[in-house]
Amino acid sequence: MMLILSPSILSADFANLGQDVVRTAQAGAEYIHIDVMDGQFVPNISFGMPVIQAIRPVTDKVFDVHLMIDEPVRFIKEFADAGADVITVHAEACKHLHRTIQVIKSYGIKAGVVLNPATSLSAIEEILPEVDMVLLMSVNPGFGGQKYIETTTDKVRRLRRMISDRNLDVDIEVDGGVTLDNVEMLIEAGANIFVAGSAVYKGSVEDNVKGFLEVFKKY
Numbered sequence: 001m002m003l004i005l006s007p008s009i010l011s012a013d014f015a016n017l018g019q020d021v022v023r024t025a026q027a028g029a030e031y032i033h034i035d036v037m038d039g040q041f042v043p044n045i046s047f048g049m050p051v052i053q054a055i056r057p058v059t060d061k062v063f064d065v066h067l068m069i070d071e072p073v074r075f076i077k078e079f080a081d082a083g084a085d086v087i088t089v090h091a092e093a094c095k096h097l098h099r100t101i102q103v104i105k106s107y108g109i110k111a112g113v114v115l116n117p118a119t120s121l122s123a124i125e126e127i128l129p130e131v132d133m134v135l136l137m138s139v140n141p142g143f144g145g146q147k148y149i150e151t152t153t154d155k156v157r158r159l160r161r162m163i164s165d166r167n168l169d170v171d172i173e174v175d176g177g178v179t180l181d182n183v184e185m186l187i188e189a190g191a192n193i194f195v196a197g198s199a200v201y202k203g204s205v206e207d208n209v210k211g212f213l214e215v216f217k218k219y
């Protein structure tokens with residue numbers, strides 16, 4: 001399975017966002033992780049469609065849009081139009097998760113479901129065949145720079161088993177506190193897409209992205 005780095009621009013320099021996205025892409029990251037927060041589902045507000053639309057022309061990389069908003073079904077069209085290639089929605093935020101996933105797919109883009117650290121894998125048993133990706137939160141969503149919650153590793157392992165037992169082809173993405181110190185453990189557990197915010201934007205973006213890509217090469 002292809003290993004992919006998805007740097008979270010939540011930790012980028014908002015005054016030079018376009019430039020940071022270009023640098024991230026040129027350094028070799030395949031995805032750009034875009035964290036949208038509404039101040040309701042999570043205790044923080046980030047940015048929305050106009051910002052995504054503004055950075056869409058600067059790169060062809062995959063825009064991996066993580067919606068931390070209540071009832072995201074209300075805005076799927078807007079995020080698809082703004083340039084999302086993948087949209088992930090929280091199981092905890094959707095009254096009708098199945099419908100929300102179908103709406104995402106109706107725009108011809110990839111759909112994923114996200115679980116908070118305290119949400120059991122049983123919450124996605126029925127939706128698993130319908131999604132392209134499952135995103136496991138390894139911190140409580142809302143802020144960058146938090147510490148990795150260790151129990152996520154075993155959750156990744158159990159989810160990978162669930163996917164292969166059912167002969168499905170679903171990506172596992174991990175988001176929160178991912179660093180060079182825990183990424184190998186997560187690869188071995190079965191994750192294949194890695195979000196990193198502070199681990200990419202603190203210091204040199206180029207060196208940090210290369211550090212992850214070097215690790216990926218070993219697998």
Ligand code: DX5
Pocket residue numbers: 008010011033035066139140141142143144145146175176177178195196197198199
């Ligand atoms: C948290 C966001 C994450 C966050 C990751 O709510 O979903 O994407 O920006 O940042 P780090 O890698 O610093 O934990």
Ligand code: ZN
Pocket residue numbers: 008033034035066175195
């Ligand atoms: Zn995220």
